[in-house]
Amino acid sequence: MGIFNKFKNIFTGKSEEQKKEIEVYDKGLEKTRKEFSSKLSLLSKKYQKVSEEYFEELEEILIMADIGVDTVMNFMNQLRKRVKHENILDTDDLKEIIVDEMFIIYVNNDVIVNKINYAEEGPTVLLFVGVNGVGKTTTIGKLAYNLHNEGKKVLLIAADTFRAGAVEQLNLWAKQIDVPCVSKENADPSSVIYDGLEQALKEQVDVVLIDTAGRLQNKVNLMKELDKMNKVIGKMIPGGPHETLLVMDATTGQNGISQAKSFKEITNITGIVLTKLDGTAKGGIVLAIKESIGIPVKYIGLGEKITDLRVFDIEKYIYGLFKDL
Secondary structure (H helix, E strand, O other), X not given: OOHHHHHHHHHHOOOHHHHHHHHHHHHHOHHHHHHHHHHHHHHHHHOOEOOHHHHHHHHHHHHHOOOXXXXXXXXXXXXXXXXXXXXXXXXXXXXXXXXXXHHHHHHOOOOOOOOOOOOOOOOEEEEEEOOOOOOHHHHHHHHHHHHHHOOOOEEEEEOOOOOOOHHHHHHHHHHHHOOOEEOOOOOOHHHHHHHHHHHHHHOOOOEEEEEOOXXXXXXXXXXXXXXXXXXXXXXXXXXXXXXXXXXXXXXHOHHHHHHHHHHHHHOOOOEEXXXXXXXXXXXXXXXXXXXHHOOOEEEEEOOOOOOOEEEOOHHHHHHHHHOOO
């Protein structure tokens, strides 16, 4: 039995609550699934037998799904090897193998860690980075809401003092969720972080979420700024920041990959938050991120509601992508 059939068996026997969770993935990946699965099904009807023409068209479909050229080339090499080794002739039989290989690409013999690395004692500090317009502040608000609902004592720090309205936006989220937010207009970001962490220690906060400026045009300045922030955090909270999460907009596709590579060069990224995955037909970007950057996706945005930020689950993702096959 292939990986995908195992997923189908697992997800059909779930509790009502777990089924609702799977439905969120189904709905969020609808655009990608319609585009991707339908093309794959049509390809199997067009070519009943595996051929070089079939491989060429499959390659094009994968690239159009924004899986990324390098990832697609590696994938196609593996697929050709399996077809030859297992003597697969029928394209219908190949659909299951395609799903298997996609799962293998993401996992790549790694232990996939999609959980937050919580501090053993004292506040856990989450630093958020990413360019403007990707939904960074909104992501912080949604994650703060989830953590607050889990019973954790949460504090927000508005260290994006560069963008007009960023401080105000984070304060609005804090009021909506009923959590404190430390902010100062036109102040040095590191001094705001210092004040915020001082308050977090005093009030015995569980999780601190820090918003940062989203500019990437001048890497040198941003590197210096992030370095200064990391030093302030590390001095006040041993081991902090415990996570540096890069927020990316799924609709920007391969442009998002180049942003991720740039951020990886200037700071230690521990995980990706992929927003607006429901708004694109190119959800294959998830596979491209892991393959080309080597950083796990920890959260995905599957809608506009406050409850639509989800911990990323590769099994639910693969199921949501291919369930119509």
